[in-house]
Amino acid sequence: MFVLCRRAAFFTAAFVASLPATGIAAENMFGVVKGAETLPQDAMEIYQKVNRRSDKGQGDYTAYDFVTEVEYGVSNRFSAAAGLKMMRLDTQGLIIDGYLPKANDIGLKLSGIEFSGKYMFLSPAKDDIGLSMYMSANYDWIDPHSGQDKDTLSFETELLTQKYFLEGELIWATNLGLEATYADRAAIDDLPEGFEWPTDPEMELELKFGTAMTYRVAPKWFVGVEAFYETEFETEVGQERWSVFAGPSIHYGSATWWGTLAFLTQLEGGGEQYANQSDTSLHLIEKTKQELRLAVGFNF
């Protein structure tokens, strides 16, 4: 009789578990590095992400990237997201041949769209280590570096791992990704004489690796650190750039919303450099010295 009761309880619980259940599984604990968890079936989150990129070592350069994103749990293992991208840019006192043709001060502009999906093979809370595949497609019509018109289509695939330690008080995540990009710049009429601004379509491949760790210092509060390496290969020049960013992150998560603030600084970089670049140990053409990333998410 007792065994029958236990079995009945197990199957009832199995039924309960099969009902649409929602969760906070997909919240961003870091600025760049992604976790391996997906949203449960029928759960939805809305995110607002802001990335402030600043300082190219010469002149003034500040760019803001905004992404407003909606993520939905299609199943307990697969979640899909769609996002609208906007940007603003203020740059002056720096001209980079082939990349930054002139001073530019643009207000908030719609700059692109993105679609992504994440499939969780192993759950970090249930299996020894969590493993997911993340895929995204992006279409942008503004060059994020110069603010000039540029059509960019990119596809990205990443493998995400996540491991819980200390019953979840310590979280370690790693990402390994590959992004393929097709880009086509629009011509610019009033370029300086001799300035190179190729308008032939180009293909780029980018490799990414990131790792991050965060610790719950108090209920709702996590403090962490993350580092990521990116390198890009382009049709004509081979390895065009590489960079290593690292920095601290702080995360707050409550029952209804969460927020993450991360400050990342470029530790080292290489590849192409602009003329008279003073800090030759960094890549400052497509990257900046600092990034300040804020993400806020709301659970529904």
Next chain:
Amino acid sequence: MDKHLINSLWFMPLTVIASPAFAVDYFSIEEAQQLLYPDATAFTAANLSLTDEHKSTIKSLAGTRQRQNEQPVWRVEKDGELQGWFIIDDVVGKHEYITYATAIDQQGNVLGMEILSYRETHGGEVRRESWREQFVGKTAGDTFKLDEDIQNISGATLSCRNLTDGVKRLLVIHEQFLRPAQ
């Protein structure tokens, strides 16, 4: 102020969308005692003070660390006769601690489990009787593995895992420190 900066603040109203109202405390300790031992006539505090050596033993037997040095325990009696033990414990949730109570009889079988406080966004299904009943009859020798002998709840996997591991740890505590005291 820079007009572009003002433009950049358009998303800020999103921050007021979320409703902060969530019930977090469902039962007091006294209410949980009555639910788990409705016929008991006496609950006598018998808290355990655990040394580092005790905690190390618990971890090696339960597979989960014992965070607290003081484990709140009550000896439960009915008309002077021992009924079992009532233990209050906290486990790590996604954002905050989950407080729960476990009733264990003299032989080391779980009589019941109640969630006193659950402060997470979702996954409140752990409070459902059908989920909690899976623990009834469990002993320290059972598997306590999600989706094997305890069903997982998607979206609350960490909570399910830590509650499951927590009940096993309490059974180990009973086996090591309370059963000999009987």
